[in-house]
Amino acid sequence: MSDAQERLRSVIVGCGGIARAHARVLAECDEFDLVAVCDLKEDLAREFAGAFERVEPYSDLREMLERERPDVVSVVTATDSHARLTIAVAQAGVRGICCEKPVATCMAEGREMVAACRKHGAALIINHQRRMGPPLVEMRSLIEQGAIGEVYLIRGSCAGDILSDGTHLIDSIRWLAGDGDVKWVLGQVYREEPDPSEARSPGYTPSGGYRYGHPVETGGMGVFEFTSGMRAEILCGGVQSPGRAYHDCEVFGTKGRLWRQGDRADPPVLIRDARGGGWREAPLPQPDARGRAMANSYCAFARTIREGTAHPLSGDSALKGLEVLMAVYESARTHAKIELPLRQDSFPLGLMIEEGRA
Ligand SMILES: NC(=O)c1ccc[n+]([C@@H]2O[C@H](COP(=O)([O-])OP(=O)(O)OC[C@H]3O[C@@H](n4cnc5c(N)ncnc54)[C@H](O)[C@@H]3O)[C@@H](O)[C@H]2O)c1
Numbered sequence: 001m002s003d004a005q006e007r008l009r010s011v012i013v014g015c016g017g018i019a020r021a022h023a024r025v026l027a028e029c030d031e032f033d034l035v036a037v038c039d040l041k042e043d044l045a046r047e048f049a050g051a052f053e054r055v056e057p058y059s060d061l062r063e064m065l066e067r068e069r070p071d072v073v074s075v076v077t078a079t080d081s082h083a084r085l086t087i088a089v090a091q092a093g094v095r096g097i098c099c100e101k102p103v104a105t106c107m108a109e110g111r112e113m114v115a116a117c118r119k120h121g122a123a124l125i126i127n128h129q130r131r132m133g134p135p136l137v138e139m140r141s142l143i144e145q146g147a148i149g150e151v152y153l154i155r156g157s158c159a160g161d162i163l164s165d166g167t168h169l170i171d172s173i174r175w176l177a178g179d180g181d182v183k184w185v186l187g188q189v190y191r192e193e194p195d196p197s198e199a200r201s202p203g204y205t206p207s208g209g210y211r212y213g214h215p216v217e218t219g220g221m222g223v224f225e226f227t228s229g230m231r232a233e234i235l236c237g238g239v240q241s242p243g244r245a246y247h248d249c250e251v252f253g254t255k256g257r258l259w260r261q262g263d264r265a266d267p268p269v270l271i272r273d274a275r276g277g278g279w280r281e282a283p284l285p286q287p288d289a290r291g292r293a294m295a296n297s298y299c300a301f302a303r304t305i306r307e308g309t310a311h312p313l314s315g316d317s318a319l320k321g322l323e324v325l326m327a328v329y330e331s332a333r334t335h336a337k338i339e340l341p342l343r344q345d346s347f348p349l350g351l352m353i354e355e356g357r358a
Helices: 019-028 040-048 061-070 079-091 107-121 134-144 161-176 289-307 315-334 348-354
Strands: 008-013 032-038 057-059 072-075 096-100 123-127 151-158 182-190 221-228 230-238 248-253 257-258 270-274 281-284
Touching: 008 019, 008 061, 019 032, 019 040, 019 072, 019 289, 032 040, 032 061, 040 057, 057 061, 061 079, 072 079, 079 096, 079 107, 096 289, 107 123, 107 315, 123 289, 123 315, 134 161, 134 248, 134 257, 134 270, 134 281, 151 161, 161 221, 161 230, 161 248, 161 315, 182 315, 221 315, 315 348
Parallel strands: 008 032, 008 072, 032 057, 072 096, 096 123, 151 230
Antiparallel strands: 151 248, 182 221, 221 230, 248 257, 257 270, 270 281
């Protein structure tokens, strides 16, 4: 590695569930040198750092930034803190920020994050890692080759709420649709009365009607149309497609279909087309599909930071996905079909709760 290609000094903020996946990639990838981690819970940071060689634990972000002078910061905290922390890190003068999905809890915060990173010269990516994994890369390539004719519908289903989990579906669908613009969105959500004795969850498991520090619905669905005319449908949480696994994605074309039956167990990409004979496996060019998405993303990020190359997970791209997502909630709030661009800066589900309608 030349001087110009010294390893990028990297740190992680937030040592919870998904942080280990980031740490593993950063520790194993030649491009990065994981030097420190930070969590408000001091013990957690110490234990997390202890699993790696020469990684310093911190409980204060500012102290970590001042002492370690990182090139790259991974923001892996609950969603309600993404904007605040990403902006603070950008202001500190780093070269790159990988923030976890979803971008933020509303459009206003998301736009502020992207603008702050641009202003301070930090490359920003949002970790919708699935589009960097071989299955979705192969599905998009098959679509582009015309393997199933003209795509007219993509349907996705997952457990969880639209903001935390549906965000992956929307990002994957946008990827499969060639990242075209979305014209309109129609959505509906319902929220069961939370147990008032439960504390509001700051993390993965919903409690008190909250998850990752923001309110969540019990079930939600959205339909949207791209300017190309292609339609998409998402079904989440309480209305997820029965019998389908997490992040099930089916693509309907005029000459055939593609189907990935979820992605927790790393199923193959299935295809059926004019050859007949029902579903068959579409061979993937790379093995070990599941573990590669985040590694592929970080490797591409190193090139983005060094050479300014475009990254498929850019903040600008994620902001477009967030707009679709927020439009699903806004449609539910207003009982209207929402034409994009969305004119709602706040989190519509939060507004519905304030208005006593969710
Ligand atoms: N890309 C994916 O597949 C994927 C999977 C799971 C979670 N996520 C996202 O990752 C984020 C984190 O999820 P998680 O399940 O790891 O959450 P978690 O609650 O398990 O961990 C978050 C950690 O951040 C720490 N923290 C909060 N504020 C902090 C601060 N100011 N400074 C330092 N530490 C702070 C908390 O103490 C906690 O330990 C969420 O936004 C979630 O949506 C993404």
